[in-house]
Amino acid sequence: MSEQSMPQDTGATGPVHDVAVLGGGSFGTAMAKVLGENGHRVHFWMRGEAQAEEIRTTRVNSRYMPGIELAGDIQPTTDLADAVSKAEIVFVAIPSKAFRAVIRENCDKFRDDQIVVSLTKGIEEHGFKLMSEILQEEIPRCRIGVLSGPNLAGEIVNRDLTATVIAAKDPDVRRAVQDLLGCEYFRVYANVDVYGVELAGALKNIYAIVAGLASALEMGENAKAMLITRGLAEMSRFAVSLGANPMTFMGLAGVGDLIVTCTSSKSRNYRVGYAVGQGQNLDDAVAELGQVAEGIYTLKLVKEKAEAIGIYMPLVRGLYEILYDNASIRAVINSLMMSVQNSDVEFILPRTISQ
Ligand SMILES: NC(=O)C1=CN([C@@H]2O[C@H](COP(=O)(O)OP(=O)(O)OC[C@H]3O[C@@H](n4cnc5c(N)ncnc54)[C@H](OP(=O)(O)O)[C@@H]3O)[C@@H](O)[C@H]2O)C=CC1
Ligand SMILES: O=C(CO)COP(=O)(O)O
Known part of the structure; x- marks a missing residue:
């Protein structure tokens, strides 16, 4: 296994946190990269073992982000329960079609009051449910937020200047996400209109x-x-x-x-x-x-x-x-x-x- 890269200096301050990112596609990879560069320990869940092994050994997700090195303490895994159990905050970047199935299958792995943030910009087919509504139904004991904004993953991984929005009713959720993700190339603004922010993204x-x-x-x-x-x-x-x-x-x-x-x-x-x-x-x-x-x-x-x-x-x-x-x-x-x-x-x- 290759030696893990050290985090780059992003100007982020504050303590190191354990976070989970669920979904090994373009956006999950982009958010894992920001979190890793900000110095956090990232438990990065994806469903393919070959992909996890590739990221472990080469630090690159070649299918979704070719040529982009994932610096910092990013730990790829196919064990979702392990990733969630170690995390203080969980970010979910799973396409809307699979979102409920993945959360439902693992709903008992989430802890009371754990913060769970949807990164997904879609709507569920049956019942016109947004992802935060699915989280509310499947894991109601968690504190829920939604991240959305002009966030092309391919630009974020190049550290191009970007801003986003964290929407949550709970001010602690908004503050926690701003602290975790904010850095010299990524700004996080806050909103309380969870439904509006999420619907806009979809x-x-x-x-x-x-x-x-x-x-x-x-x-x-x-x-x-x-x-x-x-x-x-x-x-x-x-x-x-x-x-x-x-x-x-x-x-x-x-x-x-x-x-x-x-x-x-x-x-x-x-x-x-x-x-x-x-x-x-x-x-x-x-x-x-x-x-x-x-x-x-x-x-x-x-x-x-x-x-x-x-x-x-x-x-x-x-x-x-x-x-x-x-x-x-x-x-x-x-x-x-x-x-x-x-x-x-x-x-x-x-x-x-x-x-
Ligand atoms: N890319 C972007 O710029 C942005 C994307 N988003 C949103 O993020 C969400 C995810 O998109 P993105 O990462 O770009 O998508 P990608 O198409 O890049 O990747 C999709 C990911 O979802 C995984 N996946 C698909 N089906 C399942 C399943 N049944 N169970 C578990 N994992 C599954 C894929 O795994 P596998 O490879 O194994 O098939 C892959 O890791 C979307 O809602 C998108 O709108 C939001 C902001 C920006
Ligand atoms: O939501 C996005 C940028 O904000 C990504 O858009 P696409 O899914 O069309 O690539």
């Missing part, structure tokens, strides 16, 4: 697909701005109807994350949209990506939910028709452009005209 993936599609079709810069801004209007209309605070969408987890994923080909959701815009079919685009693009699933769930509760979401409906009903992209664009012209900011001038 919803923006839909508009990243739309933006990728628009970019492939070379629609121009005005169109890009229109899509991002109307996407923001649409996602906040939907979230507010479900109880989120509209002001959350002015912050990093709302407009911040929307901007980064709608303008960068580093976003997997954007890349899927771009591929479809170039004529590739959805299944091939997802297979070629080889990583999770949560927006594909979120789109279906949000379209159904919006219809059920009567919320006007023309971009969601248009994208759904393109991806799942084989509608012509041009016909959908034309229908969106020729639909009723509504008010700009609905919190100033209500959208009085119904669809």
